Amino acid sequence: MSAISHAGKGAFTTAQVNIILQVTFVIFVLTLWEVTARSLNTQFWTSSPLAVVQALIHWGRSGQLGSDLRITLTAAGLGFVIGSLAGGLVGFVLGWARRLGDLFEPFILALYTLPKIALAPLFVLWFGIGVTNKIMFSGMLVFFMVFFTTYQGTRQVDRDLVENARLLGANRWDVWTKIAIPYASIWVFTGIRIGLPYSLIGAIVGEFVAAEAGVGFRIKEATSYFDTGAVFAGLMVLMSISILLLGTLKLIERRALRWQDARGAIANDS
Numbered sequence: 078m079s080a081i082s083h084a085g086k087g088a089f090t091t092a093q094v095n096i097i098l099q100v101t102f103v104i105f106v107l108t109l110w111e112v113t114a115r116s117l118n119t120q121f122w123t124s125s126p127l128a129v130v131q132a133l134i135h136w137g138r139s140g141q142l143g144s145d146l147r148i149t150l151t152a153a154g155l156g157f158v159i160g161s162l163a164g165g166l167v168g169f170v171l172g173w174a175r176r177l178g179d180l181f182e183p184f185i186l187a188l189y190t191l192p193k194i195a196l197a198p199l200f201v202l203w204f205g206i207g208v209t210n211k212i213m214f215s216g217m218l219v220f221f222m223v224f225f226t227t228y229q230g231t232r233q234v235d236r237d238l239v240e241n242a243r244l245l246g247a248n249r250w251d252v253w254t255k256i257a258i259p260y261a262s263i264w265v266f267t268g269i270r271i272g273l274p275y276s277l278i279g280a281i282v283g284e285f286v287a288a289e290a291g292v293g294f295r296i297k298e299a300t301s302y303f304d305t306g307a308v309f310a311g312l313m314v315l316m317s318i319s320i321l322l323l324g325t326l327k328l329i330e331r332r333a334l335r336w337q338d339a340r341g342a343i344a345n346d347s
Contacts, residue, residue: 121305128306129313132299136310141295148291149280150318152208156215157276163216164223164272165265172231173257182228189221197286206287215279222272223265230264231257266330273326274319281315 089097107126114125136142171178197214204210234257242252284293292311299307 121303124305124309129310132304132307132310133314136295142314145290145292145295146314146318148208149277149284149293152211152283152291153215153276153280155212156217156279157219157273159212160216160219160272160276161223161269164220164268165227167220168224168227168265168268169231169258169261172228172261173234173253175232178228178232185221185224189225193218194282197282200283201287206289210287211280211283211291214283215276218275218279219272222275223268226264226268226271227261230261230267234260270323270326270330273322277315277319 110123111126114120114123120128133142136145171181193214196217200210200214204213239252239256242256247255280291281293281296284291285297288294292314296308296311299305299311
């Protein structure tokens, strides 16, 4: 019995195995990339991991990396918060008030179908070339992602359950806080998870259009000089930020929605 217990403690969990496989895959891809770039002499077009590291070291020593990250993350972070709050609130209101939702849904869909990159010059005209432009453009992208998921989630709230709650004496506040919002929160977090990368995309697009600093500006600058190593370095920075932020959001979501796990455990026990 003790031997089995000892063997169980020494075994890897599924999560640990996945992490090992993921790290192995990343190392394999980077090695293949470096070897291929050197053997085929394609550094000008594809760069190489070594060139990317060299560009990151140069940015770090010059202080550009920290400064650019602060500017980009400020714009993306504020845009993410504004877009999430606005999208969640408007989505919940229009999803709950069905007549109001039916009235305004075509107009929001029409705005959503507009090519967002074509709106970037207008945002420069409206908000200038400063950080406000990037915040608002980022917030707009996040708004649509959070709005549609919240809107659909709120519309799928069980209305029979709501009516039964009202018959038992629940007021409007009770219905919202005990039924509607908990049910829609699953959809809200889905929209937030989708919208998080879009907040970075919005900030980067804003920096492409008009900026004097930021990760997006460095990528654009490197592109104009055909410095593929610096371009890939900027892309790697953005990818790393996205993975880190999505991982953090996943932990927050798991903690905020832990009542789902408890409900599932109760159902399994029964």
